[in-house]
Amino acid sequence: MVHFDQTARLLSSLKQRKKAMMNIDSIMTTDLITISPTENLDTARTLMHKNHIHHLPVIDDERKLVGLVTLSNVLAATDSILRDPDKRMHAKEINIKDVMVTDVATVDERASMRQAALFLEKHHIGCLPVLTDGKLHGIITDTDFVSVAINLLEQIEDTEPVED
Numbered sequence: 001m002v003h004f005d006q007t008a009r010l011l012s013s014l015k016q017r018k019k020a021m022m023n024i025d026s027i028m029t030t031d032l033i034t035i036s037p038t039e040n041l042d043t044a045r046t047l048m049h050k051n052h053i054h055h056l057p058v059i060d061d062e063r064k065l066v067g068l069v070t071l072s073n074v075l076a077a078t079d080s081i082l083r084d085p086d087k088r089m090h091a092k093e094i095n096i097k098d099v100m101v102t103d104v105a106t107v108d109e110r111a112s113m114r115q116a117a118l119f120l121e122k123h124h125i126g127c128l129p130v131l132t133d134g135k136l137h138g139i140i141t142d143t144d145f146v147s148v149a150i151n152l153l154e155q156i157e158d159t160e161p162v163e164d
Contacts, residue, residue: 024116025130026113027113027144028137029139032139033053035057037096039095040094040096041094044074054127056068057139065106077098077099104129105123105128107140
């Protein structure tokens, strides 16, 4: 059973944390790994594998977001080894511009975490590139929200009394 004092402390702590983490800029990734539309599928696959990521924003020379490549795009575009070797396309022959998604949902860095999380859930997507003045500034993924949930669960566990 949680006592009133413990509940009040938890609520106070969560309110302070809410103020500090209200916008997505507090949890988004800003050290971005991106790719150019002129690169190839092999490069995208290598970047994703090496950096343990599933989403690659596609940007032009001015850091303007022009598309997004996901692990699903890469897997779907990768030619099967079951295909006749004479008709198979190598990943180095497939340009990013030919497999990237161009109708990309984005979010402003001032958006709330709740708004972004609800959007990801409603549209069944795994990430939202974050724009500032039309330029790519960061990315927020479903994994970022799992981290927030874990953090909140740990805070709740820390405030629960130990039973004798």
